[in-house]
Amino acid sequence: MNTLLQVTGLHVHYGAIEAVKGIDLSLAQGRITALLGANGAGKSTTLLTLSGLVRASEGSIDFDGVELRELAPHQIVSHGVVQVPEGREILTTLTVRENLLLGGYRRHDNIAADFKNVLEWFPRLNERLDGAAGNLSGGEQQMLAIARALMAQPRLLVLDEPSMGLAPLLVREIFKILRELNAGGLTIFLVEQNARQALKIAHHAYVMENGKLVLSAPAADMLNNSKVVEAYLGA
Amino acid sequence: MLAQQFINAISLGGVYALFALGFTLIFGVLGIVNLAHGAVFMLGAYSALHAVILLRLPLMAAILAAIVTTGAAGWLLDKLIFAPLRARDAPHLAPMIATIGLAICLSSSVEGFFGAQNLRFPVEALPTETLSLGGIRITWLELQIVLLAFVLMGILMWCLKQTRIGRALRGLAESPKAAALLGIDVEGLFRFTSVLASLLGGVAGVLIALYTNAVFPLMGQPMLHKGIAVVILGGMGDIRGALLGGFFLGFAEVFSVAYIGSTMRDAVAFGLLFAILLLRPDGLFGKATQRRA
Ligand SMILES: Nc1ncnc2c1ncn2[C@@H]1O[C@H](COP(=O)(O)OP(=O)(O)OP(=O)(O)O)[C@@H](O)[C@H]1O
Ligand SMILES: [Mg+2]
Numbered sequence: 161m162n163t164l165l166q167v168t169g170l171h172v173h174y175g176a177i178e179a180v181k182g183i184d185l186s187l188a189q190g191r192i193t194a195l196l197g198a199n200g201a202g203k204s205t206t207l208l209t210l211s212g213l214v215r216a217s218e219g220s221i222d223f224d225g226v227e228l229r230e231l232a233p234h235q236i237v238s239h240g241v242v243q244v245p246e247g248r249e250i251l252t253t254l255t256v257r258e259n260l261l262l263g264g265y266r267r268h269d270n271i272a273a274d275f276k277n278v279l280e281w282f283p284r285l286n287e288r289l290d291g292a293a294g295n296l297s298g299g300e301q302q303m304l305a306i307a308r309a310l311m312a313q314p315r316l317l318v319l320d321e322p323s324m325g326l327a328p329l330l331v332r333e334i335f336k337i338l339r340e341l342n343a344g345g346l347t348i349f350l351v352e353q354n355a356r357q358a359l360k361i362a363h364h365a366y367v368m369e370n371g372k373l374v375l376s377a378p379a380a381d382m383l384n385n386s387k388v389v390e391a392y393l394g395a
Numbered sequence: 396m397l398a399q400q401f402i403n404a405i406s407l408g409g410v411y412a413l414f415a416l417g418f419t420l421i422f423g424v425l426g427i428v429n430l431a432h433g434a435v436f437m438l439g440a441y442s443a444l445h446a447v448i449l450l451r452l453p454l455m456a457a458i459l460a461a462i463v464t465t466g467a468a469g470w471l472l473d474k475l476i477f478a479p480l481r482a483r484d485a486p487h488l489a490p491m492i493a494t495i496g497l498a499i500c501l502s503s504s505v506e507g508f509f510g511a512q513n514l515r516f517p518v519e520a521l522p523t524e525t526l527s528l529g530g531i532r533i534t535w536l537e538l539q540i541v542l543l544a545f546v547l548m549g550i551l552m553w554c555l556k557q558t559r560i561g562r563a564l565r566g567l568a569e570s571p572k573a574a575a576l577l578g579i580d581v582e583g584l585f586r587f588t589s590v591l592a593s594l595l596g597g598v599a600g601v602l603i604a605l606y607t608n609a610v611f612p613l614m615g616q617p618m619l620h621k622g623i624a625v626v627i628l629g630g631m632g633d634i635r636g637a638l639l640g641g642f643f644l645g646f647a648e649v650f651s652v653a654y655i656g657s658t659m660r661d662a663v664a665f666g667l668l669f670a671i672l673l674l675r676p677d678g679l680f681g682k683a684t685q686r687r688a
Contacts, residue, residue: 237578254562
């Protein structure tokens with residue numbers, strides 16, 4: 161199994177607070193890897209560091225032979241690491257169409273085909289294309305966020321709590337789409353508090369606690385070992 | 396008579412709108428109240444004036460010279476002031492103080508170089524023909540001022556609405572974090588915004604200098620006050636608001652001069668602004684104040 165992304169000895173500080181305390185993790189090409197953990201464990205910090213929005217104080221982030229740690233966020237996107245952040249970060253004053261077009265901002269090839277493609281994945285967006293993105297419902301906004309990220313043609317799609325604040329039915333729909341995208345070959349790194357749902361679609365999972373990775377196991381094993389899930393995830 | 400005032404108001408309002416556009420761009424995108432915008436405006440006027448006097452350039456080339464100078468000033472402004480403060484996550488007041496300081500530096504340096512006196516464009520450099528259209532007289536110069544202001548605003552509005560970089564700018568204005576995650580070169584676009592906004596201010600400076608035929612080191616001061624008023628009236632950071640606010644002020648000034656008296660010009664104009672803000676405290680299109688609260 162090829163490793164697409166390898167994080168080694170990563171430390172991240174916010175001023176004097178150490179939010180990530182030396183983690184190693186690897187993402188297998190073509191797989192879904194989940195990162196689980198309670199509030200404040202350091203999951204979002206880890207993801208923001210991958211995207212260059214927060215700077216690591218130590219360690220390395222190797223993406224298919226490229227060191228990402230010193231790169232600017234837009235360069236990281238150019239290499240194919242694209243993130244759907246916590247809270248979605250939809251541009252509410254722009255239209256749905258404009259959000260999608262901005263998703264393909266760094267591309268110089270023709271994005272028309274992908275534009276059609278993502279609308280087939282998320283047909284609901286089709287009806288709202290020229291409305292303000294801020295008027296979408298929470299679920300639609302999450303779909304737009306994922307669709308927008310797909311417009312960048314990611315080689316690694318990173319998602320931070322895509323199920324947050326959504327009704328169970330919508331969560332299922334979104335996870336189904338993630339699974340289908342993965343079946344098409346996309347590598348996915350998924351942060352979730354919704355542990356059970358995430359473990360159902362993931363191949364491998366890490367559990368984070370207080371800035372450290374305390375568990376790394378195949379997702380199926382974790383799901384079957386209900387003690388683990390209870391102990392670490394309280395679910 | 397009424398039609399004549401209308402023309403005057405449109406040309407003056409156009410210049411105010413141009414100035415306010417630059418000011419509001421920097422606020423909307425960089426989140427900074429740039430109190431050096433008036434000094435950049437003054438720099439534009441001096442650049443054009445000296446391009447005409449010293450280099451003997453024709454008027455249009457002199458305006459280009461002003462664009463280059465003030466664009467470069469905008470680049471430096473971001474490089475030396477905004478970017479370092481951004482990198483340190485400085486609180487709101489720091490850039491305000493820094494830009495006040497810069498404004499003072501610029502106007503005193505200009506005063507040191509060129510003196511405090513009022514400079515004028517040489518008469519032979521300005522077009523003097525007058526056009527008569529159904530009883531309305533408009534000088535060729537006024538026409539050029541109006542056209543230039545409108546063309547620039549039109550291009551800018553179109554680019555913001557329709558182009559890739561315009562979309563990116565609007566996205567950046569709403570959320571730098573989202574913009575970065577979309578692959579937008581946030582730092583580069585901040586710098587670009589500062590250049591664009593400053594050269595708009597510079598062109599406004601040339602146009603006002605031509606309109607009033609007066610160039611002096613502190614000419615940016617009253618303009619800055621008007622710019623701030625216009626931008627607050629429009630709703631901080633809102634482009635349409637800045638345009639509308641600019642024209643509103645132009646009309647208020649011209650018509651109060653015509654029908655009330657020139658001494659009351661600013662009192663009437665600012666009184667009206669204040670009255671509107673009492674009715675709509677967030678300005679005509681106001682909501683931008685929520686951002687970076
Ligand atoms: N910008 C910041 N400045 C200072 N401390 C921060 C900042 N962001 C996060 N932290 C702290 O770093 C730690 C890790 O936060 P992080 O957001 O990475 O956790 P998380 O695992 O994503 O939590 P959640 O599940 O609630 O999203 C927390 O203690 C948090 O308070
Ligand atoms: Mg988080």
